[in-house]
Amino acid sequence: MFSIIDIEDVPSCTVSREEHIRRSDFQKDASDKFLQSVEELSGNYSIFNGLTCGAELPDSVPFASNPKWKDMPFGAANTCGNASCGALQASVVINYFNNIASPSSKMLFELTPTVLSVINTLVEGGYRSWKLENKLGAMSAPIATLDAIYERFPDDEEVQACTSLDEVFEKFGKPSGVGTNFFWLDNVIKLFSLDDELEIGRDTRITSVGKILQNLSRGIVVPIRVENSVYLADPDHKGGHYVTWFAIEDGNAVIVDTAMEKSCGIYTIPVSQVMDAITAGPGIAVVWDVEPAVSTLSQLTINDFLS
Numbered sequence: 277m278f279s280i281i282d283i284e285d286v287p288s289c290t291v292s293r294e295e296h297i298r299r300s301d302f303q304k305d306a307s308d309k310f311l312q313s314v315e316e317l318s319g320n321y322s323i324f325n326g327l328t329c330g331a332e333l334p335d336s337v338p339f340a341s342n343p344k345w346k347d348m349p350f351g352a353a354n355t356c357g358n359a360s361c362g363a364l365q366a367s368v369v370i371n372y373f374n375n376i377a378s379p380s381s382k383m384l385f386e387l388t389p390t391v392l393s394v395i396n397t398l399v400e401g402g403y404r405s406w407k408l409e410n411k412l413g414a415m416s417a418p419i420a421t422l423d424a425i426y427e428r429f430p431d432d433e434e435v436q437a438c439t440s441l442d443e444v445f446e447k448f449g450k451p452s453g454v455g456t457n458f459f460w461l462d463n464v465i466k467l468f469s470l471d472d473e474l475e476i477g478r479d480t481r482i483t484s485v486g487k488i489l490q491n492l493s494r495g496i497v498v499p500i501r502v503e504n505s506v507y508l509a510d511p512d513h514k515g516g517h518y519v520t521w522f523a524i525e526d527g528n529a530v531i532v533d534t535a536m537e538k539s540c541g542i543y544t545i546p547v548s549q550v551m552d553a554i555t556a557g558p559g560i561a562v563v564w565d566v567e568p569a570v571s572t573l574s575q576l577t578i579n580d581f582l583s
Contacts, residue, residue, distance in 0.1 A: 281470075282386035283370065283394050286463050289402040289416060299459060302477035307560045309483035314555050317485060321527070324489065324547045330523025330530060331495045334371055337541030338364050338391045340534055345392060351404030352420040353451040356395060362403070362456030363395040364534035365499055365518040366464050369566060370394070372497050372520075373468055377573040384576065385468060403460040409449025420451045455516065461499055461564050469568035470576075482563040485551070488521070496570050497522050497532075500554055501562035507545075507553035516557060519543075521550065 291299070340346060346357030356363075367389075374387035381387070398404060402416035408425070417424035422441055429435040438444045462480040474480065482488055488498050498521040504513040523530035529550040531543040555561050 283389045283397050289457050299477040306481035306483050310561045313484040321547045325527045327524045329493045331497045338367050339537045351399045353406040353453040361518040363398045367391050367394045368520050378576050381573045381576045403457040405454035406451045409452040411448040414454050465569050469572050482565045499564040502553035503556035506556045
């Protein structure tokens with residue numbers, strides 16, 4: 277017998293200090309290489325002109341505004357309606373996995389998880405980072421508790437002297453969202469790849485513009501992090517956002533965006549604007565490579581896991 281693999285099998289974000297450093301180094305290297313690839317093109321993205329290719333768009337998109345979850349807490353700070361794009365992006369990606377998976381893969385993997393199960397796995401796994409508004413130091417506990425704050429600041433006498441959450445919040449401010457951990461989607465990709473040797477932050481990232489083009493031309497989606505001010509062409513719209521690049525249409529990128537209910541979740545903008553939005557972040561470009569999972573899911577046969 278075999279156990280069905282589903283989103284709840286994504287491991288906790290907590291790893292050893294050595295592993296965290298290793299992953300962070302891989303992430304920095306992948307980001308630096310992607311930024312260099314973009315710089316080498318000097319804004320010339322003519323390689324995308326005249327192309328129409330990509331993955332089939334989803335029949336439905338999970339929107340942040342859905343009443344089923346929009347008012348739910350998204351970890352210790354904020355709500356799903358305001359901050360859950362990392363979880364909803366993963367839901368979009370897993371739905372894509374289901375569309376390309378072989379019949380045998382659908383026997384081994386649960387590829388139709390509920391949106392709520394994806395949200396809960398992310399939060400309970402500690403992938404939703406937050407901090408006290410007036411104090412440095414990120415935390416990942418699913419909810420704010422006195423014990424979690426004590427543990428984060430073991431040598432801070434002022435914190436340790438607090439006897440209630442209200443006292444902590446009065447002195448240091450209430451929980452404030454930092455963002456969804458970049459390594460969340462890396463771990464989702466690794467889970468569905470069935471490859472224990474896959475290196476988080478290295479084998480799960482794209483390092484060149486050419487690789488984006490290659491994946492899209494093969495019908496493989498490209499999840500990305502974008503800077504809203506550039507992505508939306510609105511300097512007042514600050515912060516990062518997680519979306520999924522599905523296709524190319526003659527120099528334009530076709531994006532599935534879980535914040536865009538008015539356009540049924542589809543946003544089409546010039547490739548140059550997407551590239552600028554990816555590289556406008558705070559010193560890091562995050563572009564995920566789901567090919568390892570796609571290779572496994574699309575090619576798996578029943579003999580691969582019954583033997």
